[in-house]
Amino acid sequence: GAVVSQHPSWVICKSGTSVKIECRSLDFQATTMFWYRQFPKQSLMLMATSNEGSKATYEQGVEKDKFLINHASLTLSTLTVTSAHPEDSSFYICSASEVQETQYFGPGTRLLVL
Amino acid sequence: GNSVTQMEGPVTLSEEAFLTINCTYTATGYPSLFWYVQYPGEGLQLLLKATKADDKGSNKGFEATYRKETTSFHLEKGSVQVSDSAVYFCALNTNTGNQFYFGTGTSLTVIP
Numbered sequence: 001g002a003v004v005s006q007h008p009s010w011v012i013c014k015s016g017t018s019v020k021i022e023c024r025s026l027d028f029q030a031t032t033m034f035w036y037r038q039f040p041k042q043s044l045m046l047m048a049t050s051n052e053g054s055k056a057t058y059e060q061g062v063e064k065d066k067f068l069i070n071h072a073s074l075t076l077s078t079l080t081v082t083s084a085h086p087e088d089s090s091f092y093i094c095s096a097s098e099v100q101e102t103q104y105f106g107p108g109t110r111l112l113v114l
Numbered sequence: 115g116n117s118v119t120q121m122e123g124p125v126t127l128s129e130e131a132f133l134t135i136n137c138t139y140t141a142t143g144y145p146s147l148f149w150y151v152q153y154p155g156e157g158l159q160l161l162l163k164a165t166k167a168d169d170k171g172s173n174k175g176f177e178a179t180y181r182k183e184t185t186s187f188h189l190e191k192g193s194v195q196v197s198d199s200a201v202y203f204c205a206l207n208t209n210t211g212n213q214f215y216f217g218t219g220t221s222l223t224v225i226p
Contacts (some may be wrong), residue, residue: 006157014196020126034214044158044199095214103207103214105150107157 002028004096006106013084021079021109023094029074030096034103035067050077057067084113095107116141120204120217127224133191136218137178137204138186145169145206147187148182152201152219161189161202194224 013019023033032051036044044051048064050056050071058064066088077096081088089112095103105109121136141149147167150158162171168184176191187204204217 004157022138041219041221043218044214046213049213095158104160110155110157 002026002098002104003097004104005107006028006092006094006109008109009107010065011108011114012112014081015085019081019082019084020065020110021081021092021094022068023077023079023096023106025075025096025098025104028096028098029066030077030098031074032097033071034095034097035069035077035079036095037091040091044093048078060109067093089113095099116145116206116208116215118206118215119205119215120220122220124223127194127222129196129224129226131191131224133189133194133198133222135137135189135202135204135222137187137189137217138185139143139187139204139206139215141206141208141215142209145208147178148188148205148207148214149176149178150203150205150216152203154200158203167193182204194222196224196226198222199224 005024007022021111038044047062048058050069052071056069071077085088093108095105099105117140119138148163149161151161162173162178164171170179178189201219201221203219204212
């Protein structure tokens with residue numbers, strides 16, 4: 001099946017720094033990539049949808065200047081958490097879609113901001 | 115609007131017990147329905163799906179039937195194993211815009 005990778009899997013950073021998370025589709029071209037956030041013992045919350053070569057569409061309540069998304073190619077999307085604060089600590093999961101309806105999820109990136 | 119409601123956990127079962135995790139949905143149009151499983155520290159893996167009414171999705175002994183009349187997609191397994199311990203998410207995709215809506219997840223622990 002289709003494989004989606006995320007890097008890094010774990011990151012710890014100081015408050016005020018920026019963190020970049022990469023999401024790659026390894027064996028298919030993803031026309032659309034999605035970024036989710038998951039709090040402990042809760043469901044996934046869609047943050048934004050990105051299509052290759054265009055600006056991301058953010059969900060209501062998600063700060064686009066805080067969570068910068070770049071979908072530079074059909075196999076790579078990046079999420080940058082700018083000026084991270086402890087409340088940004090969470091599990092970030094991306095998914096990639098080649099065709100309508102089917103999404104393949106990455107293994108997630110755990111961010112801890114001290 | 116679109117939403118998914120899942121039975122709350124946690125659920126604890128003995129090995130070889132029967133499992134049911136309830137899921138109901140609200141959707142406009144004709145959504146596709148999914149069950150995803152998340153093992154500790156990992157991302158989501160697709161467990162099974164059904165794309166239209168009366169379809170039954172099945173995988174690894176799990177199954178769920180798309181019931182339009184009751185707007186449900188309950189997950190069942192006849193005999194659970196310790197390795198089934200995970201969090202299970204019910205989800206729907208509206209097929210327009212390719213957006214997923216997830217339930218809150220149900221944690222399952224199977225004890226030997």
